[in-house]
Amino acid sequence: MAGPSSDYHRGEMDIAEQTKTFHLIMGMTKWGSLVLAAFLLAVVLATSTNVGLLGSLAWGVALLVIGIFGLREKPTADH
Numbered sequence: 001m002a003g004p005s006s007d008y009h010r011g012e013m014d015i016a017e018q019t020k021t022f023h024l025i026m027g028m029t030k031w032g033s034l035v036l037a038a039f040l041l042a043v044v045l046a047t048s049t050n051v052g053l054l055g056s057l058a059w060g061v062a063l064l065v066i067g068i069f070g071l072r073e074k075p076t077a078d079h
Contacts, residue, residue, distance in 0.1 A: 030071055031071070034064065034067040034068070034071060035064070037063065037067070038060045038061070038063045038064040038067065039060065041056075041059055041060050041063050042056045042057055042059065042060030043056070044056075045059055045060075
C-alpha cells in the first residue's frame with residue numbers, strides 16, 4: 001500500500017512570515033510584561049505604603065528605565 005501523496009517536502013517551505021509573527025509576539029510579551037510590572041509597582045506603592053503618589057511614580061519609572069536597558073536587544077557578533 002502506497003503512502004499518502006503530498007506536496008509537502010520537509011525543509012523547503014518559506015517560514016519568513018512565521019518567524020516575523022514569532023518575534024512580534026515575543027516582543028509584545030516582553031515589553032508588555034515590563035510595562036505591567038512598572039504599573040503594578042506604582043499602584044501597590046501608592047495604595048499600600050506611605051511613599052505617596054509622586055514617590056510611587058518615581059519607583060515605577062525607575063523600574064521601567066532599568067527594564068528597558070535590561071531587555072533591549074543586544075548587538076550580535078557577526079562572524
